[in-house]
Amino acid sequence: MKRMIFFSAVLGIGAVSACGGGGGSSAQPIAIDFAPLGIPNTDQEHVSYKVTDKLIVTYSDGSKKEFPLSYEVLLQSGDQMGSYKWGQLLDVNAQPMSNIAYTKGEISWNPDANSLIKTSDGKYFIITHFEEPPGMLYASELDPNTLKVKSITPIDFSSVGGTIINCAGSQTPWNTHLGGEEDYDLNSIYSVSAGGKNPAYVQCTKDSNGYFTGNDVNGKSNYFCGYVGGVQRYLKDLNIDPSNGYLGDKFNLYNYGYIVEVAYTNGKWDVAKHYITGKYTPEMAVVMPDRKTLYMSDDGDYKGLYKLVLNQPQNGFNKNWCGTLYAAKVKQLSDQNGGTFDVSWIELGKACDSEVKAIIDKKPLLTDIFDVEDPSACPTDQGFKLITEDRINECLRLKVGQYRSSKFASDDEVKKAAAFLETRKYAAYLGASIEFRKGEGLAYDPDNNVLYYAITEIGGSMADGKGDINLPNNMCGAVYRLVLDQNYNAYKMEGIVIGKPINRDPNDPDYQKYGQKWACHPDYVANPDNLKYIGYNTLLIGEDTSYHINNMVWAYNVKTGKLTRIAWVPTGAEVTGVFAHGLVGNNYTMTLNIQHPFVDTFRNADGNPVNSTYNDQNKDKRKGILGIIKGIPAGLLKLTH
Incomplete structure (x- = not known):
């Protein structure tokens, strides 16, 4: 995902039996379809969010039933409940932070992934990431009867030195939350000069108080410097030494860039960093049904795809995983429709x-x-x-x-x-094939034993004419299917959902119809990011794009190939958090997040900005929102982590 801001929606699903909705009491649901949304075209549509108004369920007796959907706001960034403001950034001493490099202030607009956790004492929480340097996670407790938020609690990461850029996530089969520290820029190549032999080394500047400013010695804004400065302010560490690999009393860049785990134990939240998942730019991790095989994606250019096999299946929160880490090696078989590849795995190490x-x-x-x-x-x-x-x-x-x-x-x-x-x-x-370009969402499909993998953009390292991956450029990206064997080992990868750039030719009908607002065709995905498989051969796809004036959510039928637009978010926003779902009391809920409304600048087919006026006019509406969509029947969707 891009370094960005938010608004979240939770799908709340009413307590209607999934059975008996057809012509007889024994009729079972066999298919679902969301009513399709049209393309947003008007000024009002571009500055609003919209979710499809109904779900159609088909039953085994051939009958169909429609379930109306509705939306309700729960929280906005900065809302205070008790002692805390939702999205407020806190330091190692749980005190509010301000003047943080690369943030807009002490309140984050950047909620990202969610997990829905039911605790052993009967409470229900939504865990929400805030994608910032330093990172922040909040737990929002839900009332199981009203689905209103009862309280918010920041999750304390001080025991592991804090966290950073918490991006996508997933829920484990043992009812904990996994999140990716999408650490784009704490790469060690920037931290050492190697006696002047490393041209990538960055020298960052400090202010008069000893805090890094986010600029290099040439006065230019620099993400590495900003990330160091953000974590420095979290840790209150004024002894970080640029001449010694940026080591400090508390700060160590090797402490960030892993998969973190959050669990509710003994009436409180506990956290772990799983260092054996490896340090890179992890978007997220997803656990296979064997409870010991995990896959992790790596966001950016010239990145990898990783697999971790634990020594033992996990049945609960464990701070000390042991296992073997692998990186993917691919052999390209075709460059058509996103490409087809054989996949093998190179062992990196055991620990x-x-x-x-x-x-x-x-x-x-x-x-x-x-x-x-x-x-x-x-x-x-x-x-x-x-x-x-x-x-x-x-x-x-x-x-x-x-x-x-x-x-x-x-x-x-x-x-x-x-x-x-x-x-x-x-x-x-x-x-290994360190050539993947912006690998993002992962979702496991138990019905077909496959893993879905979002590549936001086919370009750069995937289209440079070198190495293992050589594909035609497609700025709109693709979703891939990784075929698994009985041991959940991926051995084949193939494109299944492909974006469609609009040709800049003025004589092209698509250009004439869409080219002034859209760079990627609005009837196809653009820069897919979050993924979630919800059963019934249905994969949800959320966008992180600057090529659709409104980012969208799609429902894709993995058998028929039918692609249905089911939601859009305000211009300047990104769709995130298509993850958490399960029962809250008698209500089924599914989260759907939307980041940074009225912030991103969107481009048309000619590469020109198309929404700057909307952004300027809606500056006061950039708060993140947490909401629920009500109406999907309880029991219809089975929980697949």
Whole structure:
């Protein structure tokens, strides 16, 4: 997802039996369809949100029944309940933060993923990410009778040094929340000069109080500097040293960029960082039904796709996972319709979370794990390898044997550090396909034993004419299907939902009809991001695009290929959080988030902005919103994590 802002909707589903809705009491639901929405065209439609007004259920006796849907607002960013404001950013001491680099203020507009958690003492909570540096998660307790929010509670991450850019997420089969620390810019390649041999090194500036400003020494805004500054303000660490890998008393960039877990235990929220998921830019993780295989996506350009296989199936909250981490290696078979690939897996390493945390506590630098040389003159004859990751060319040599740093006791420890602290670099070093472009949402389909994977944009590293992946550019992106074997191992990947750019030719009918407002055809997906499979061969797809003047939500039938527009959000917004669903009392709920209304600038087929006036006129409406859509019958949708 882009570095951005919000508004959330929760689908609330009324307590109507899924059975007996057809011609007889034994009739069972066999298919669902959302009534399609038209394309938003008017000024009023562009500045509003809209969700389809009905769901049509088909039963086994051939009958159909319609269920009306309605929307209700629950919370907005900044709403105060008790001692807290929803979306307020707090520091390590639970005090409000302000003047944070790369944020708009102390109240976030950026809610993202949700999970719906029912606790052992009968309470119901929505866990919501706020996609900020530093990150923030809130738990909103729901009244099971009214579906109103009763209270909000910030989730304390101080025990793990805080969190960052909490993006997409999922719910585990053991009723906990997993979230991705989508750490775009705390890449170690920016943190060390390697004796002047690393052209990617960034020198950040501090203000008179010792806080990083978000600018480099040339006065230019820099995301790495902003991220360091944001976490610095969270930690209150004024001793971060740019000349020593940006290590501080508390700050260590190797502490961020993992999958985090949140659980409700003994009447309170508890958290864990699962370091064995690897450090990169994790969008999210999803757990397979075996409770031990996970897949993780990696957002950005020149990124990877990862699989973690735990040593044991998990049945509850466990802070110390142990397992084996893999990176995908693909062989392209076709470049048509998004491409078709064989998939294999390269083992990166085996470890437990506690082992990796112990390595982090040694405060190694990139140059303790790899020797670094200037990539413009990489001495490959001396054992160095030239790799590309995160759009950066790098010249690296693993520091084992005679090269081993005194920070490490053995070559095995060096390899563990490489596998879990420098996951993407090490994967590229070992020959994995670090060429995926903006890998985003993941969703498991138990009916067909496949994993769906959103690629927001086919371009850059996927269309550069080099390496394992070479596809025609498609700025509108695609959704892929990963075919799994009986052990949930992915072995094939193929495009199934493909966006359609509008041709800039003035004589093209699509250009004439849509080109002044739309860069990607509005009857097709554009930059798919969040995914959720809800049963009945139905995959929900949420957009994160600047090529549709309104981002949309789609229902895609994975068997028939039917694509139905079921929601749109205000211009300037992004759809997020298509994840959480389950019973709250007798009401079934499903969350649907919308980020940063009236913020993004959208482009038409000619590349020109089309919504700046809307954004200017609606500056006061940029708050995140949490709401529910009521009406889907309880029992219709089965919970699939």
